[in-house]
Amino acid sequence: MNIQQSNIANLPTKHGKFKIKAYKDNNQEHLAIMSTDFENLEAPYVRIHSECLTGDTLGSLKCDCQNQLELALKFISKEGGLIIYHRQEGRNIGLLNKVNAYALQDAGRNTIEANLELGFKEDERDYKVIKHIFEDLSVKKVKLITNNPEKINYVESLGVQIIERIPAITRVNKYNKHYLDTKKDKMGHLL
Numbered sequence: 001m002n003i004q005q006s007n008i009a010n011l012p013t014k015h016g017k018f019k020i021k022a023y024k025d026n027n028q029e030h031l032a033i034m035s036t037d038f039e040n041l042e043a044p045y046v047r048i049h050s051e052c053l054t055g056d057t058l059g060s061l062k063c064d065c066q067n068q069l070e071l072a073l074k075f076i077s078k079e080g081g082l083i084i085y086h087r088q089e090g091r092n093i094g095l096l097n098k099v100n101a102y103a104l105q106d107a108g109r110n111t112i113e114a115n116l117e118l119g120f121k122e123d124e125r126d127y128k129v130i131k132h133i134f135e136d137l138s139v140k141k142v143k144l145i146t147n148n149p150e151k152i153n154y155v156e157s158l159g160v161q162i163i164e165r166i167p168a169i170t171r172v173n174k175y176n177k178h179y180l181d182t183k184k185d186k187m188g189h190l191l
């Protein structure tokens with residue numbers, strides 16, 4: 001994979017001050033969002049956040065993404081660490097297909113059935129660029145913020161030591177309850 005990368009820039013936000021670095025692979029552009037003390041940390045808190053425009057930007061209540069992102073930004077600005085904003089929208093089926101999956105969910109399918117009906121696997125994400133970012137930023141030990149066992153397995157497969165797992169659990173509402181239940185019961189999420 002040919003990966004281009006940017007210089008590091010400052011990014012003050014309402015959640016705190018960060019540094020950012022961008023990476024561009026064949027299809028997508030991703031961000032590493034680091035606390036200002038990141039380079040001094042031996043075992044940073046790390047969140048690999050999968051892009052969700054409807055949640056992260058619009059505040060959709062159908063998922064937990066915006067709450068998880070805000071939780072991670074606040075936490076990492078305080079405790080030190082890294083968020084990788086991984087631009088594989090809709091578990092990497094893209095925005096147009098995700099909206100079609102939502103339409104199928106309006107008609108009664110769950111999040112997995114909708115993906116399958118559209119001809120995709122339940123989860124099409126791959127984490128190859130994460131390996132590159134970890135190497136570039138010299139990440140060898142992490143405290144990983146996730147509920148997703150696939151992310152845990154992937155990070156371990158890189159030989160990066162997970163010294164602690166921090167759950168990314170946020171508020172349940174009537175619109176995301178079914179989605180969260182499906183992730184827990186059918187996708188093995190640690191919820």
Ligand SMILES: Nc1nc2c(ncn2[C@@H]2O[C@H](COP(=O)(O)OP(=O)(O)OP(=O)(O)O)[C@@H](O)[C@H]2O)c(=O)[nH]1
Pocket residue numbers: 048049050051052053063064065068088089090091092093098101102111115145146147148151168183
């Ligand atoms: N295809 C599809 N993608 C969805 C749906 N709802 C959310 N997503 C995408 O799912 C991704 C987030 O996945 P989640 O399962 O919420 O969380 P995770 O990233 O696997 O795990 P955590 O690290 O615990 O948050 C984002 O890319 C969302 O755009 C859906 O119904 N269908």
Ligand SMILES: [Zn+2]
Pocket residue numbers: 052054055056062063064065066
């Ligand atoms: Zn979401």
